Amino acid sequence: MEGDVSKKAYFIEKGCIRLWYNNNGKDITFQFFFENEGVSSFESFNTGQPSLFTMEAIEPCVLQWIHKDDFDAVLREEPLIKEDFYKVIAERQMKYMHHFLSFLKDTPKQRYANLLKEKPHIIKRVPLQYIASYLGITPVSLSRIRKII
């Protein structure tokens, strides 16, 4: 929850979660997570600072979770798992980088077309209003784009 310190990390067995940011009452979707992905308000989970984001299930979910204290203990005691964890972090950073880059180089129309091509499951499973803010546009604008693509 926004403002709270995130003490848990989750693994999604079934369902879909969105991470959103409260921008003066208007929520902005930052990321989606699906089956077999790990989720946390990571900046909070990692640093212990209050989270900017709120996690919210947009489908009924089956989750596994681990408390940060236990997680930290595992990282301390299992250097190989720690390695893997850092690799996951690095991979996620790469994905963010590419997603971000698309905001610099592509138009909203191109971003939607890319999403449709690269991650059609998102468009199938997520309400369009969330996809709109994920793409940095309004639902009205997304509707117009969908009409011509």
Next chain:
Amino acid sequence: MEGDVSKKAYFIEKGCIRLWYNNNGKDITFQFFFENEGVSSFESFNTGQPSLFTMEAIEPCVLQWIHKDDFDAVLREEPLIKEDFYKVIAERQMKYMHHFLSFLKDTPKQRYANLLKEKPHIIKRVPLQYIASYLGITPVSLSRIRKII
């Protein structure tokens, strides 16, 4: 250099470097780096994959550099340094997240105003054409925004 595999990481003692992406001949500035910051085409440096980005000095620079092989050896042998390195990575990830978030929640005008407030050194030292693409807009649009702020 774009397409090359990055084998070096740099530390900037003096000067300024920009990291840019070649988008069909038009270059798009992804990030700026200044004194006392580490730079690399990190996604390439980390993964060994060809880089999407090109590093370019936009001021005369004094740099220190380390070859990836030596860097990896240090990380292997000095777990404390490895810890610190991952912390730097995590901090950078946080910064990206905030920068990216501003593309979702702010207008170009607000992004420029934020930059002026939070990182005036960038505006002082970097040619405006690079700042424009860094903000995701054209130089013409940046010029209009500057006129009214």
Next chain:
DNA sequence: GCTGTCAATTAACAATTGTAAAGAAATGTA
């Protein structure tokens, strides 16, 4: 079936941004 609620689309208009071209300002070089 009917109704209420929320999501998505459509329409009309305002505001912003992009594009292309021209002009002004700054910088570098002989």
Next chain:
DNA sequence: TACATTTCTTTACAATTGTTAATTGACAGC
């Protein structure tokens, strides 16, 4: 200084996006 080159700004117009409000569609509960 004079000239060339590059950067930045300005202008005019086209295209896109945001805003507000109305309409349509989907769905749950009665």
